[in-house]
Amino acid sequence: MSTFSKICSAIAVLVILMAGGAWFAFEAYTRSPMQEESREVPLVVPDGASFNQVIDDMARQGAVTYPFAFRVLVRIRKQQQQLKAGEYLINTGWTPERLLQELIRGKGVLYTLSFQEGLPWWDVAKKIEQQGFARAEDFSKVIHDPAFLKKNNIPFSSAEGFLFPETYKLHKPKVLNEASAENVASMLVHMFWQKTSSVWGDDVPDTKVLQKILILASLVEKETAIASERELVAGVYRNRLERGMRMQADPTIIYGLGQDFDGNIRRADIRNKNNEYNTYQHRGLPPGPICSPGLEAINAAMDPAQHDYLFFVAKGDGSHKFSKTLKEHNKAVRKFQLGKKK
Structure with a gap:
């Protein structure tokens, strides 16, 4: 073999070794935490944003290491056009592979909507507005809309009673309007029917x-x-x-x-x-x-x-005194409400 051929062969082997080493390093990069110190970083992906723009934004916040390698990962996976707009909370302890999957799945941040039992609809509407999921005015229109009530099998003039008290996890809408209010109202009513199925099963009362x-x-x-x-x-x-x-x-x-x-x-x-x-x-x-x-x-x-009880009166400690006759009830009222012994 000539000297030139030997040199070419050596260069070819070197290139193969370098390519193999680069590929091995790249694969290790995709499966290793981006940073040793894990911290959460908020990220907003606007409508129409490109992966390059988002990667630059993440790099500025120190949320992604080796942005060039991350761009290569996106191209290799052929997912340049699959970026989902939304609000995310990413973690620097994630691997680049997981970060990419989070961005293309588009689940984003889920926020908590919570309210307790016993609230009238207007207080539920206020809580929904305060927590940024819909405007109270729009929510009121929706839950009094005959079409909405009919669609959800609600036999009243409003959805009062069907706005099930629960802790919900959901995305915040980009725009607060009647559509976003209907989404929230539908979720609450759906939860009502789901939860009460354990009470009456398939035999829903007339x-x-x-x-x-x-x-x-x-x-x-x-x-x-x-x-x-x-x-x-x-x-x-x-x-x-x-x-x-x-x-x-x-x-x-x-x-x-x-x-x-x-x-x-x-x-x-x-x-x-x-x-x-x-x-x-x-x-x-x-x-x-x-x-x-x-x-x-x-x-x-x-x-x-x-x-046989017909009456009850608050005792002042959260509990009640139950009575069978008006005479007993009046006595309980004097004792617990008026502070008299007889």
């Missing part, structure tokens, strides 16, 4: 029964936070209904007063017959739920306790 259950459950939710009392309270209201008595529930008056309620129920409020939710003046259950109850209250409304 419209009238469902209305009665949800209204009664909302009263139970507002009247007591003590688990052991829920069935008792439901039983009191069932007994009153069976005897044709008025419910005489303060929370119904409050709901009828709406967002104007200032914290005090006045004698005029109790006497107000124009308030259709005033169960001191109108017999039977109010026309609709007065809040969105939790699953425990719904269970209590489905199966009230069997007893």
